[in-house]
Amino acid sequence: MRVDVVRRYQNLLPAHDNHPYRTGAWRPNLTEYNATDLEVVGELPRDLRGVYLRNTENPLLPAIGRYHPFDGDGMLHALHFHEGGASYRNRMVRTAGLEAELAAGAPLWAGIIESPEQSVRPDGWGARTRMKDASSTDVVVHRGTALTTFYQCGDAYRFDPRTLEQTGKETWGGRFPSEWGISAHPRVDEHTGELLFFNYSKQAPYLNVGVVSAAGEVLRTTPVPLPGSRLPHDLAFTEHHVIVNDFPSFWEPGRLARGIHSARYRPDLPSRFAVVPRDGGEPRWFEASPTYVLHFVNAFEEGEEVVLDGYFQHDPMPLPRPDDGPWTPLMRLLDMHALGTRLHRWRFNLRTGATREEQLDDDISEFPSIHGRARGRPYRYVYSMLGEPGWFLFNGLSRRDLKTGATQRYLFPKGVFASEAPVAPRVGSTDEADAYLVTFVSDLNTDSSECQVFDAKELSRGPLCRVKLPERLCAGTHAFWTGAA
Numbered sequence: 001m002r003v004d005v006v007r008r009y010q011n012l013l014p015a016h017d018n019h020p021y022r023t024g025a026w027r028p029n030l031t032e033y034n035a036t037d038l039e040v041v042g043e044l045p046r047d048l049r050g051v052y053l054r055n056t057e058n059p060l061l062p063a064i065g066r067y068h069p070f071d072g073d074g075m076l077h078a079l080h081f082h083e084g085g086a087s088y089r090n091r092m093v094r095t096a097g098l099e100a101e102l103a104a105g106a107p108l109w110a111g112i113i114e115s116p117e118q119s120v121r122p123d124g125w126g127a128r129t130r131m132k133d134a135s136s137t138d139v140v141v142h143r144g145t146a147l148t149t150f151y152q153c154g155d156a157y158r159f160d161p162r163t164l165e166q167t168g169k170e171t172w173g174g175r176f177p178s179e180w181g182i183s184a185h186p187r188v189d190e191h192t193g194e195l196l197f198f199n200y201s202k203q204a205p206y207l208n209v210g211v212v213s214a215a216g217e218v219l220r221t222t223p224v225p226l227p228g229s230r231l232p233h234d235l236a237f238t239e240h241h242v243i244v245n246d247f248p249s250f251w252e253p254g255r256l257a258r259g260i261h262s263a264r265y266r267p268d269l270p271s272r273f274a275v276v277p278r279d280g281g282e283p284r285w286f287e288a289s290p291t292y293v294l295h296f297v298n299a300f301e302e303g304e305e306v307v308l309d310g311y312f313q314h315d316p317m318p319l320p321r322p323d324d325g326p327w328t329p330l331m332r333l334l335d336m337h338a339l340g341t342r343l344h345r346w347r348f349n350l351r352t353g354a355t356r357e358e359q360l361d362d363d364i365s366e367f368p369s370i371h372g373r374a375r376g377r378p379y380r381y382v383y384s385m386l387g388e389p390g391w392f393l394f395n396g397l398s399r400r401d402l403k404t405g406a407t408q409r410y411l412f413p414k415g416v417f418a419s420e421a422p423v424a425p426r427v428g429s430t431d432e433a434d435a436y437l438v439t440f441v442s443d444l445n446t447d448s449s450e451c452q453v454f455d456a457k458e459l460s461r462g463p464l465c466r467v468k469l470p471e472r473l474c475a476g477t478h479a480f481w482t483g484a485a
């Protein structure tokens with residue numbers, strides 16, 4: 001392995017930090033690398049070509065008050081599989097907020113579990129306002145450019161997916177919705193080249209859906225009026241529709257009016273889903289049983305129904321556990337076992353307005369990946385991450401065959417945690433199953449990291465090959481695969 005250090009950041013975090021999401025598996029990285037000629041254990045598949053990208057929180061500065069792991073600055077990592085082997089780069093997402101804080105040498109904005117009033121700066125970003133847009137939640141590639149985004153809405157920062165050169169903010173020809181920004185989880189339709197996005201805020205209409213063309217133009221933005229401020233995290237789309245949501249878990253309106261941002265789950269209210277025509281037109285609303293969904297797997301059209309798959313939370317607001325000590329508010333809300341996240345299917349009948357729903361899988365899982373060409377279309381395979389009980393960490397992978405109900409699972413050794421594992425289709429393949437899964441793992445036993453490649457058909461056999469990385473990466477979540485083309 002040839003390693004060039006590009007930059008080292010000063011460690012500004014507390015000297016004896018005991019925060020569970022800034023230590024251990026979540027210890028942030030402070031060094032940016034260009035690494036080539038990476039050591040490979042096993043054989044790199046010749047038909048694996050492209051870039052595995054992973055964003056995720058990597059805080060460089062202490063928090064104002066309490067730190068929530070969704071607040072941290074973004075670090076983007078890229079593993080490039082090419083003819084000559086594999087190379088790795090990583091870079092901080094140099095957002096306007098991070099630049100300002102680095103210049104000040106101190107945090108300027110309070111995070112999600114502190115009052116915005118605590119922010120030093122009266123300006124800021126996001127649906128909650130007066131936060132830093134850390135652009136640390138998600139990454140997608142659209143029109144050959146990687147875009148990082150933030151779950152509370154903000155800018156989309158542009159990167160070359162191979163070099164990780166940062167090339168400013170996305171403008172979409174001057175029509176970027178800069179007042180609200182966009183949420184994390186814009187989704188790419190590989191059949192049309194369009195990008196579907198949403199944004200939300202504390203002002204009416206509270207939610208919008210947008211479509212960006214394959215040429216990079218904002219084709220339209222459709223308001224989806226809600227009864228009040230909500231906390232959506234993801235969308236799904238079909239060939240003709242985008243599906244967004246109004247879940248009964250939101251900032252309590254009475255307290256919000258007094259400036260207190262306190263989310264409450266209201267199981268007396270239904271979940272509501274809006275089916276919004278991609279070519280404009282009025283949203284159609286469907287009611288379903290109360291829950292909260294962090295991530296949707298996919299959606300597609302079947303006759304007069306729109307079918308939506310996602311992870312239904314059976315307990316969206318689990319009670320705190322006293323033995324979590326000072327981190328009680330965080331730990332249970334980040335634990336997929338406490339939330340009870342199970343694969344679920346909703347069917348919205350466009351003719352009758354009725355909803356049918358069913359649980360698809362008993363397993364606790366979340367953070368899906370599917371074949372990119374299957375997005376928005378009928379599909380068969382769902383790959384999910386399995387959660388370390390009690391933690392926001394991934395200790396395994398699963399593959400659910402929706403046709404047969406068969407499940408394959410792979411559990412990493414104890415103390416080894418993975419990142420989201422997107423589907424990397426074999427070069428030249430057309431079958432949905434003919435693919436690899438790619439992930440970064442962080443091994444606390446050896447204090448090292450690897451990129452691991454799995455045969456998607458034979459997940460339970462473990463990694464086909466392992467690519468060594470320069471140092472142990474901070475644990476992470478959202479990732480994206482982009483093929484060489």
Ligand SMILES: [Fe+2]
Pocket residue numbers: 137184185233294295478
């Ligand atoms: Fe997410």
